[in-house]
Each structure stands twice: as C-alpha cells, then as structure tokens.
Amino acid sequence: MTDSPAYPTATSIDDFRRNLARVREHIAAACQRAGRDPAEVRLLPVSKTVDEARIRLAYAAGCRELGENKVQEAHAKWEAMADLPDLRWAVIGHLQTNKAKLVARFASEFQALDSLRVAEALDRRLQAEGRALDVFVQVNTSNEASKFGLPPEQAAAFVRELPAYSSLRVRGLMTLALFSPDPALVRPCFVRLRELRDRLRQEAPAGIAIDELSMGMSGDYALAIEEGATTVRVGQAIFGARALPDSHYWPGLASAGPQS
Numbered sequence: 001m002t003d004s005p006a007y008p009t010a011t012s013i014d015d016f017r018r019n020l021a022r023v024r025e026h027i028a029a030a031c032q033r034a035g036r037d038p039a040e041v042r043l044l045p046v047s048k049t050v051d052e053a054r055i056r057l058a059y060a061a062g063c064r065e066l067g068e069n070k071v072q073e074a075h076a077k078w079e080a081m082a083d084l085p086d087l088r089w090a091v092i093g094h095l096q097t098n099k100a101k102l103v104a105r106f107a108s109e110f111q112a113l114d115s116l117r118v119a120e121a122l123d124r125r126l127q128a129e130g131r132a133l134d135v136f137v138q139v140n141t142s143n144e145a146s147k148f149g150l151p152p153e154q155a156a157a158f159v160r161e162l163p164a165y166s167s168l169r170v171r172g173l174m175t176l177a178l179f180s181p182d183p184a185l186v187r188p189c190f191v192r193l194r195e196l197r198d199r200l201r202q203e204a205p206a207g208i209a210i211d212e213l214s215m216g217m218s219g220d221y222a223l224a225i226e227e228g229a230t231t232v233r234v235g236q237a238i239f240g241a242r243a244l245p246d247s248h249y250w251p252g253l254a255s256a257g258p259q260s
C-alpha cells in the first residue's frame with residue numbers, strides 16, 4: 001500500500017462488488033498479519049463527490065452505510081435517497097455549529113467532534129429531534145496545523161465533559177494520518193491514536209466508552225488495521241479516484257494533489 005494506486009471509476013454493480021471484495025481481501029490480509037479477527041474491522045465506504053446514480057449502484061452491491069465529508073452534500077443525498085431507509089449516513093468532516101441542526105436530522109454518526117460548542121449544539125438539536133448520534137472524537141495525531149481535531153494532550157479533559165451531552169453516544173476516537181506515501185511517517189499517527197485510546201479507556205467517565213478507533217483511508221488502511229483500527233474510511237478504492245484534489249476537503253492541504 002505504499003505506492004499511490006490508480007483508482008478506476010466504478011460505474012456498474014459488478015465494479016462495486018469487485019472493489020468491495022478487493023478492499024475486504026486487503027482488510028483480511030492486514031488482520032491476519034496483525035493476528036486480528038476481520039469481524040472487528042468495519043468498512044465505512046466514503047461517497048463524497050459521488051453522484052446519486054453511482055451511490056445507488058454501490059447500494060445494490062451491498063453498501064448500507066456511507067461516509068460524507070460535507071454536511072450539506074450528505075443531507076441532500078439523504079433526502080434524494082429517502083427511499084433507501086436502511087442506508088445510514090456518517091458525517092466524517094469538520095462541522096460548524098450552524099450546521100448541527102442538519103446533522104441532528106439525518107446522520108446516524110458524526111466522526112469529527114472536536115469542540116464542546118459543537119457537542120452542545122448537536123445535543124440540543126438531537127434532543128429536539130428525539131434522536132441520538134454515535135460520535136467519535138477527532139484527534140490531530142499528525143501535529144499539522146492544517147488538520148482539524150484536538151491536540152492529543154487535550155483529549156482527556158474534553159472527554160470528561162461529554163457526559164453532559166446525553167444524546168451523544170461516544171464510540172471512540174478518529175484521526176487522519178499524515179498524508180505521505182512513507183509508512184514510517186504514517187504509522188506513528190495510528191500508534192498515537194491507539195495509545196491515547198488505551199489511556200482514555202481507563203480514565204473515561206461513567207457511561208462514556210472510548211473503544212473504537214476510526215483510522216485509515218484508501219492509501220493507508222492496511223497500516224491502520226495493523227495498528228488497531230476498528231473502522232476504516234475508504235472512498236477512492238471503492239468508488240474510484242476523485243476529480244478534485246484533497247485540498248478541496250481539507251483546507252490548508254495545498255501540497256497534496258489527486259491520488260491517481
């Protein structure tokens with residue numbers, strides 16, 4: 001997984017079946033190397049920028065949950081595909097408090113919690129909707145100023161505040177590793193998140209379970225699994241290369257171009 005793979009665009013149900021099978025094979029191989037059970041690793045397909053027609057093909061190929069980076073895009077897709085009630089939507093990108101209302105309405109999961117203001121806004125909106133939301137606390141493990149997420153040393157104090165927000169079901173931690181083809185630079189980010197999870201697990205207040213590790217994307221999910229990932233967020237290896245560069249999704253990331 002160290003070289004930059006080409007990701008052909010999936011345009012048929014068979015393409016999606018094949019891509020999903022290939023990713024699952026790689027997940028199984030990484031689990032085998034790490035002595036883990038593949039059933040411990042959840043594959044979250046990431047469908048940002050993918051249009052409705054192709055998402056429906058992915059659904060037909062078996063996808064029942066999808067990750068989206070931008071709230072409005074996710075909400076629009078949820079509305080357009082309301083005829084697929086067993087399709088769950090995970091918002092995995094940074095959230096501004098003024099969009100908490102949208103997330104509370106439709107998302108089943110939010111993976112980028114990194115401020116108490118957002119926690120408060122989400123909780124209030126969720127109470128109003130009579131809904132609950134699975135959340136992951138995002139941690140900046142790469143020490144890059146451009147990345148969202150809490151500095152690791154602030155995570156414990158943050159987690160101690162979370163029992164105040166009863167509609168948030170805290171699942172664990174999420175991170176984006178350094179964008180690099182060099183495993184020697186990427187792996188330490190995953191190790192940092194796992195070690196932090198192990199510490200927070202001991203210290204977490206009653207009712208808050210810091211168990212899950214959401215880490216690993218198309219370019220690095222095998223490494224992430226070797227280091228303990230319980231959710232991998234994979235877009236391009238399933239849907240195909242995105243046309244827009246990653247800097248479109250992660251402001252400040254000027255140097256990284258499209259990966260194909």
Ligand SMILES: *Cc1c(COP(=O)(O)O)cnc(C)c1O
Nearest residue numbers: 046069092217218233234235236
């Ligand atoms: C886009 C995205 C992914 C998936 O990246 P791919 O390179 O498409 O696998 C994972 N996590 C987040 C937060 C993303 O925005």
